[in-house]
Structures are given as structure tokens and as C-alpha cells.
Amino acid sequence: MKTIKITLFIGLFLMSGFAGATALSSYTFESKEEEQAFRELTAKIRCLVCQNQSLADSDAELAGDLRREVYALWKEKKSEEEIAEFLVARYGDFVLYDPPLKPSTYILWFGPFLLLFIGCYVLSRTLKNKTEDKEVELTEEDQQRLKTLLKDDNDNREASK
Amino acid sequence: MSSRTRYLAPLFIFLIMAGFLFKGLFMDPRHIPSVLINKPAPEFNLPTLHNPQKLVSTADMKGKVWLLNVWASWCAACRAEHQVLNTIAGMGIVDIIGLDYKDEEADGKRWLQQLGNPYKEVLVDKDGRVGIDFGVYGVPESFLIDSEGVIRHKFTGPLNYPDIKGVLIPKLNEIRGESK
Numbered sequence: 408m409k410t411i412k413i414t415l416f417i418g419l420f421l422m423s424g425f426a427g428a429t430a431l432s433s434y435t436f437e438s439k440e441e442e443q444a445f446r447e448l449t450a451k452i453r454c455l456v457c458q459n460q461s462l463a464d465s466d467a468e469l470a471g472d473l474r475r476e477v478y479a480l481w482k483e484k485k486s487e488e489e490i491a492e493f494l495v496a497r498y499g500d501f502v503l504y505d506p507p508l509k510p511s512t513y514i515l516w517f518g519p520f521l522l523l524f525i526g527c528y529v530l531s532r533t534l535k536n537k538t539e540d541k542e543v544e545l546t547e548e549d550q551q552r553l554k555t556l557l558k559d560d561n562d563n564r565e566a567s568k
Numbered sequence: 569m570s571s572r573t574r575y576l577a578p579l580f581i582f583l584i585m586a587g588f589l590f591k592g593l594f595m596d597p598r599h600i601p602s603v604l605i606n607k608p609a610p611e612f613n614l615p616t617l618h619n620p621q622k623l624v625s626t627a628d629m630k631g632k633v634w635l636l637n638v639w640a641s642w643c644a645a646c647r648a649e650h651q652v653l654n655t656i657a658g659m660g661i662v663d664i665i666g667l668d669y670k671d672e673e674a675d676g677k678r679w680l681q682q683l684g685n686p687y688k689e690v691l692v693d694k695d696g697r698v699g700i701d702f703g704v705y706g707v708p709e710s711f712l713i714d715s716e717g718v719i720r721h722k723f724t725g726p727l728n729y730p731d732i733k734g735v736l737i738p739k740l741n742e743i744r745g746e747s748k
């Protein structure tokens with residue numbers, strides 16, 4: 408069983424390397440670091456054809472073309488912001504995996520915190536209600552009734568023995 | 569909160585979620601709204617399919633309302649759309665300019681011979697660079713551009729007959745109404 412797992416792992420590992428190699432193999436890089444930087448950059452960009460793949464992984468025609476454009480801009484020493492701007496101007500924010508912070512995306516960025524806040528509020532209220540339930544003060548009358556009830560109970564027990 | 573509303577709260581939350589999910593069933597994740605609407609059409613200067621010496625640029629189209637149709641001979645959906653384009657051309661309501669996207673010239677010419685040519689001019693975008701400037705992510709796509717060179721509407725995917733009456737003609741009337 409263990410050998411199967413290891414073989415499978417090695418196989419998948421080799422395949423993943425292969426997939427990456429096909430997407431970026433046509434570009435030349437001066438160093439490993441440079442290649443890594445380019446891969447990281449293209450991993451932040453969404454392929455518009457296969458939407459759950461990044462530009463670094465996709466083998467779609469359009470992804471290839473966009474990689475070519477991004478590579479050209481990158482070689483011109485354009486900053487990441489400038490490259491993102493180039494893509495957003497043509498394809499919209501959707502092309503970026505991380506949506507930018509602006510009024511139309513506030514709910515996306517702050518919505519989860521709002522929900523967390525509401526959740527905490529509801530939780531604290533519920534807990535408070537529960538503790539209040541426990542501390543019910545008994546009036547004089549209640550105390551008296553409790554005593555008689557307990558006494559009756561004891562008497563019954565005595566009788567049944 | 570009374571005890572009754574407290575027990576109904578999960579039901580309300582569920583109904584709201586179900587509402588969103590139900591709406592999601594009818595939304596197309598492949599339809600990405602174009603950011604180019606009401607923006608100037610990107611600049612291009614491209615050779616035409618039938619005369620590579622002749623170049624057509626965005627500036628040449630100024631003063632005209634036109635429809636830029638992005639197509640390719642390798643695109644299956646374009647074949648169905650082509651009859652609709654022929655109909656629009658026959659009606660003579662708007663000039664259609666074709667953008668032969670990432671295609672072989674010979675294939676593009678054969679396509680037009682077989683299916684008819686609704687285009688006033690066919691431009692060749694061999695490497696897809698102009699397509700990228702227009703934010704094209706799937707073929708066919710069509711852009712309605714006004715006489716000022718501003719993109720007014722984008723059709724993602726093939727044009728169909730209901731689009732002519734439902735979208736194209738109203739949009740053309742709107743655009744032409746302004747310039748009068």
C-alpha cells in the first residue's frame with residue numbers, strides 16, 4: 408500500500424511539473440529566480456477561458472496570447488501594478504484573482520467581518536440570556552411553597568418505606 | 569425578539585440564500601461584462617483580408633456607426649451567427665466590419681465564399697493583439713461603435729435573430745437619435 412502511495416505521489420509530482428513546463432516553456436529567463444517571479448505574477452491572473460485556472464497554468468489559446476503580452480510588458484520592466492492596469496483596462500477586475508478594494512467590492516472585503524460581528528453579537532446575547540435564567544430570585548412566597556413541597560415529598564417517602 | 573420570530577429566523581435566512589442560489593442558476597459565469605462600454609474603441613491599424621496593402625484604422629471609421637464583428641473560420645458558433653450577419657447586411661441598417669481573429673487568410677476567404685460576405689471590410693488580426701485590446705475572450709463577439717468612435721454595446725457570443733429587433737435596432741435608434 409505504501410509503495411503504491413509513493414509511486415502515485417512521485418507520478419503526480421512529475422506530472423504537475425510537466426504541466427507547468429508546457430505553459431511557460433516557450434519563454435527564456437535569465438535565472439531561476441526570474442522564472443519564479445514570472446510564474447508568481449501570472450498565477451495572480453485569471454484565465455478568462457478556463458476561469459478556474461490561472462494564466463500560469465492554462466493551456467488555452469487566449470491564455471498563451473495574454474502570457475505573451477504580460478511577458479513583453481514584464482521584460483520592459485513594467486511594475487506589477489502597470490501590468491494589472493493593462494489587463495484590467497481590457498478585461499475588467501475579473502481578470503485578477505484578488506479583487507481591488509473599492510466601493511463596489513466593499514461588501515466582498517468587509518462582508519465576512521460584518522457577519523462575524525453579527526454572529527458575536529447574537530452569541531453574546533444568547534449566552535447572557537442563559538445566565539440570567541439561572542439567577543432567578545425567589546420571592547418569600549416561592550420559598551415557602553418550595554419548603555412545603557420538599558416537606559411533602561419527604562413525608563411521602565417516609566410513608567412509602 | 570419574541571420566541572416565534574426566533575424560531576422563524578433560520579427559515580428566513582434559508583429563504584434568502586435559496587433566492588440567491590436560484591438566481592445563480594440562470595446566470596452565465598462565462599458572460600463577463602465589458603469594461604469598454606462607453607469608452608473609445610481601441611486604436612488599431614490592420615490590413616484587410618482581400619487586399620493586404622490596404623490598411624484600415626479606428627480613425628478611418630470616425631463619423632460612422634458600425635458593428636465590429638470578431639469571427640474566425642475555426643469558430644463553430646460563428647457559422648450559425650453568419651446567417652444573422654447576412655440578414656443584418658441585407659437590411660442595410662449598419663455597416664459591419666469583420667475582424668478575422670487568429671485565422672489563416674485562405675481559410676477566411678474560403679469561409680466568405682461559401683457562406684456569403686456580410687462585411688463592408690474584413691480586417692486581419694493574425695496574432696490576436698487587437699482582440700486583446702478589445703477584451704475579446706471568446707469568438708464570436710461584436711461591438712457596436714458610434715460615430716464618435718465610442719463603444720456603445722457589446723454582444724458576447726453569437727448574435728441571433730431576436731437580438732436584431734430586441735437590442736441592435738433600439739441601440740442604433742438611440743445612437744442615431746443623439747447625433748441628430
